[in-house]
Amino acid sequence: xxxxxxxxxxxxxxxxxxxxxxxxxxxxxxxxxxxxxxxxxxxxxxxxxxxxxxxxxxxxxxxxxxxxxxxxxxxxxxxxxxxxxxxxxxxxxxxxxxxxxxxxxxxxxxxxxxxxxxxxxxxxxxxxxxxxxxxxxxxxxxxxxxxxxxxxxxxxxxxxxxxxxxxxxxxxxxxxxxxxxxxxxxxxxxxxxxxxxxxxxxxxxxxxxxxxxxxxxxxxxxxxxxxxxxxxxxxxxxxxxxxxxxxxxxxxxxxxxxxxxxxxxxxxxxxxxxxxxxxxxxxxxxxxxxxxxxxxxxxxxxxxxxxxxxxxxxxxxxxxxxxxxxxxxxxxxxxxxxxxxxxxxxxxxxxxxxxxxxxxxxxxxxxxxxxxxxxxxxxxxxxxx
Numbered sequence: 001x002x003x004x005x006x007x008x009x010x011x012x013x014x015x016x017x018x019x020x021x022x023x024x025x026x027x028x029x030x031x032x033x034x035x036x037x038x039x040x041x042x043x044x045x046x047x048x049x050x051x052x053x054x055x056x057x058x059x060x061x062x063x064x065x066x067x068x069x070x071x072x073x074x075x076x077x078x079x080x081x082x083x084x085x086x087x088x089x090x091x092x093x094x095x096x097x098x099x100x101x102x103x104x105x106x107x108x109x110x111x112x113x114x115x116x117x118x119x120x121x122x123x124x125x126x127x128x129x130x131x132x133x134x135x136x137x138x139x140x141x142x143x144x145x146x147x148x149x150x151x152x153x154x155x156x157x158x159x160x161x162x163x164x165x166x167x168x169x170x171x172x173x174x175x176x177x178x179x180x181x182x183x184x185x186x187x188x189x190x191x192x193x194x195x196x197x198x199x200x201x202x203x204x205x206x207x208x209x210x211x212x213x214x215x216x217x218x219x220x221x222x223x224x225x226x227x228x229x230x231x232x233x234x235x236x237x238x239x240x241x242x243x244x245x246x247x248x249x250x251x252x253x254x255x256x257x258x259x260x261x262x263x264x265x266x267x268x269x270x271x272x273x274x275x276x277x278x279x280x281x282x283x284x285x286x287x288x289x290x291x292x293x294x295x296x297x298x299x300x301x302x303x304x305x306x307x308x309x310x311x312x313x314x315x316x317x318x319x320x321x322x323x324x325x326x327x328x329x330x331x332x333x334x335x336x337x338x339x340x341x342x343x344x345x346x347x348x349x350x351x352x353x354x355x356x357x358x359x360x361x362x363x364x365x366x367x368x369x370x371x372x373x374x375x376x377x378x379x380x381x382x383x384x385x
Contacts, residue, residue, distance in 0.1 A: 030065050030330060031066050031095075032069065033096075034071070034083070034087030034097070035051075036087075036097070036098035037071075043197065045224045046223045050307060053304075053307035053308070062321060075104060081104075084112065093117060096117055101247075102169045106125050118136075118339045122138055122306075122309045123247075123309075124247075126169065132360070137363055144367070150178075151185075152243075153215075154186070161178065161182060162214035164195065164205055164233075166196070166197055167194035167195060170222060174245060178220075191212040193208060206236045209233065216241040218243045219245070221244075224256050226248035227252075230264060234259075245267055246268050249267070251303070254380075263377075264376050269308055269372070270287055270371070273381070275288070312351035316343075319342075320346055323341075324339045349365075354367070355369050355370070
């Protein structure tokens with residue numbers, strides 16, 4: 001296995017294989033993967049595990065070394081656009097990945113589709129006809145994760161729901177799903193509040209929701225910022241059920257929310273509890289492998305929903321790259337075209353977060369095997385059976 005070295009700059013982290021001569025490069029035909037993630041700013045709790053997981057991904061496929069270039073976008077769509085264009089023009093990337101949150105992921109998708117380069121998103125994003133051809137998405141789609149939350153609400157006699165979420169596309173995705181699926185299941189929305197990712201207080205929004213007194217509140221946020229509504233609602237006296245999305249599924253959420261995290265209901269991918277899966281589950285092998293090496297390096301209970309996304313992206317590449325190599329060489333448009341086609345022809349791609357079956361109309365490619373429901377008891381995540 002080829003080793004790789006790590007160098008850090010002020011704004012970029014580049015992971016690259018040791019320098020090769022021009023002749024060696026011609027022989028090995030590196031496959032270049034450009035990755036823009038959020039390792040600084042409010043969403044760093046998502047991007048840092050995604051970057052960390054790259055230490056444990058495959059370093060070559062079918063004898064072709066993988067050259068990984070990682071840049072930080074700080075969660076900013078403008079920076080993500082710049083990074084993506086650098087991957088296109090400077091790195092001549094065969095594949096682009098990122099970002100860690102929805103707005104910059106949308107920006108990267110736009111560039112990738114314009115440049116006709118396969119794009120693997122590490123955050124949920126709305127798939128429009130303009131973005132459908134070249135982008136696929138690793139995280140679970142909102143409707144799959146939303147359904148497990150709304151079903152739990154119904155089983156627990158929840159009739160009214162309040163919503164507080166980001167004032168951006170991630171918040172929109174969740175509120176729209178709550179309206180579409182939740183209302184169809186008989187849930188009544190009695191309040192909607194929004195906040196910006198950098199906000200340090202949601203006291204006003206929380207007071208309005210407490211006054212509305214819904215049976216449950218859904219928080220449409222991600223990363224450590226998802227803990228802000230959680231703690232504020234409890235501090236302001238809300239005693240109903242609080243539901244969080246898979247964007248909050250990290251140990252940092254418990255660390256920051258503290259006692260307020262107790263009893264939260266949270267959708268998550270299966271990588272957060274591979275030990276609890278049946279031996280027949282196709283997600284168990286990859287999940288156990290990632291959790292083992294990740295927690296050996298970063299400590300007990302450091303496992304992360306987000307580390308699973310970047311790790312799984314390379315599980316997908318392990319399946320599609322050999323197929324594409326039969327048609328073309330890395331560094332060519334023909335290879336990128338072949339990769340795009342292989343995303344659609346390869347089936348049952350097992351990874352830590354789900355089993356992927358991409359189609360022209362389903363760019364997430366996941367089903368109910370990609371979700372579990374968690375709660376927090378005594379400062380630890382446990383599965384809700």
